[in-house]
Amino acid sequence: MSLNVEHHEPRVLPSEKPIRLLDNAGHALHGRETGGFELPPVERLLDLYRRMVIARRFDVQVTALTKQGRLATYPSAYGQEACEIGVVSAITADDWLFPTYRDSIALLTRGLEPGEILQSFRGDWHNGWDQHAHRTAAMATPLATQALHAVGLAHAARLRNDPIVTLTYLGDGATSEGDAHEAFNFAAVWQTPTVFLVQNNQFAISTPIARQTHATTLADKAVGYGMPGYHVDGNDVAAMFAVATAAVDRARSGGGPTLIEGLTYRIESHTNSDDPTRYRAPRDVEHWKRRDPIERLEKYLVSEGALTDDVRAEITEAGETLAARTRDAMSESPELDPLELFDHVYATPRAALAEQRSALEAELAAHAGHAAHAREEVAAR
């Protein structure tokens, strides 16, 4: 393998009209709008539908738990299920995902448990799962920083001749960050097997996409780096899955990185502490609710006779089971050990940290002593 790859994609701008395989009424499309991508088989679409419905049930449940105060915060992906689920479903268990804080529902598809996914939002620790076991990095909070990790890991795998792909999620706002530019460029120069999913949900907290970029589409940016870019209807899971699958296959076979923009909409607020009525009209939200990704696929599956009552019932039950597991996990209050704060900072032990750990230990013991004393006094009265 040479690092000096002489490989240039045709300099074709992504289509201004998003690639789409199903229209909003659930009709299969043909011709130019499909960008040459084929509708995935109905069994695959049914599986994606199942995952999206369950993911939404989870998302709604977690938003409710957050309003009840069980979680410190939760960035919802309601309305973005086609991007979230469609793209992550295109990689295998051996591939790596580098998510952001908005991608909880994609992690369900990676096999993570609600308790693992939500540990950081509950405030227990900054990350709640074994990254290597799930081949899923911690959710990145500083925007676009994780894209570079995805490129670096992909390059390392390539140097080791491991045929894996790295997938990283970004938002529209993150494309303005320098790290996004550097990640796109490094990936293209090194031809790493990396897929960038930009979920253009049209708002970075309150800042609309028009104040983020002057480009016609975010996928246009790919052309300048010498990699293919696709502007896709992000509420069409069939299109998202088809485009992502092609990008993953290309990456795995040595064809380098791809930038996929999914044009979607954030139905919920940024997090529970946000007030979207200050920056967008309710009618805009209603407009996008009528473009719901789950309903669109449902219409198609019904028309194909694939969504029977039995299947619906099974999916609903699976969603309720997950919601119950989520409630159970979030009603647990695991005992946190403050002394663990010192235990993982360095692989090489430090005297100064051991001193500070002892100081906190003494403080905790003193508090426990005071509390016991107070209880005795109350009991004595």
Added chain:
Amino acid sequence: MSTPVTEPATDAAASAPQPLTMAGALNAALRDAMADDDRVVVYGEDVGPLGGVFRVTDGLQAAFGDERVWDSPLAEAGIVGTAVGMAMYGLRPVVEMQFDAFSYPAFEQIVSHVAKMRNRTKGRVSLPMVIRIPCAGAIGGVEHHSDSSEAYWAATPGLTVVMPSNPADAYSMLREAIDSDDPIVFMEPKSRYWSKAELSLPVRTAPMNRAQVVREGTDVTLIAYGPTVRTALDAAAAAEAEGLSIEVVDLRSLSPFDDETVGASLRKTTRAAVIHEAAQFGGYGAEVAARLTERNFFHLAAPILRITGYDIPYPSPKLEEHYLPTPDRVLEALASWEWDLA
């Protein structure tokens, strides 16, 4: 200068003593580390055919190929950020920031991820990577080529920050840094790159997290690191003629700080001054003075002094001599104490 103290049995037979610059010693350390461990990769700006602007990576690409040593795009956040991903996958990347003012674009990656990954993952994901930063001045560099950024890194929990002052330590500490499971900010004082020593490789000096007494004395402890170790030794030699016995401690590691070695020296001499090129306000010397005072106040005969650069941006080449701490300025500062040497 530190004397070799140990030589691991696993290393190849020592070479005959040869004169080696610090740049040459660093180059040898990289070469030996790469030969010993195929997980070690080296990349950055101009580190390939050119061998780095200071020639620290000279010949490495020819020796190990462009899958082990390569020129990256010119983007420091990209260099460090991709190294995070490589380290996650089990490689041991050694990346170069060309000059320390050019490391600032990587600040977010270093502070938000390199420093925090191990803690974030409860120790499940370590980042064994080395970020080499040529640092400090006295090389006649134009703006942005002579910064001292050590206080930024040392103030960041999760980072280990070391700075050798001589060729033997440069070799030994870089080998140790590459072998470490912790991410290391490895600072190389540019003005010492061409300093020479007779070395038999592979040389191993004291562990990199320990300070070293590099000159013994009884009256004053001069605490220095990197480029100012030479300054302190020169000041000590000049003071000897005047009957003042100066002990010089080379910190070597800025984070962690070796309280034990430095504290012991201070308690012996009862007076100390810390010397660095960086500006004084909020500089690394402030931490040194504060923690030594907290722990040794009743042993002190005088306040701990900071002999540093001024609180100004690093000057242009024709003015840097007025900025840098010199042996004369060190001795002047020591004379400002009330002495009762009877």
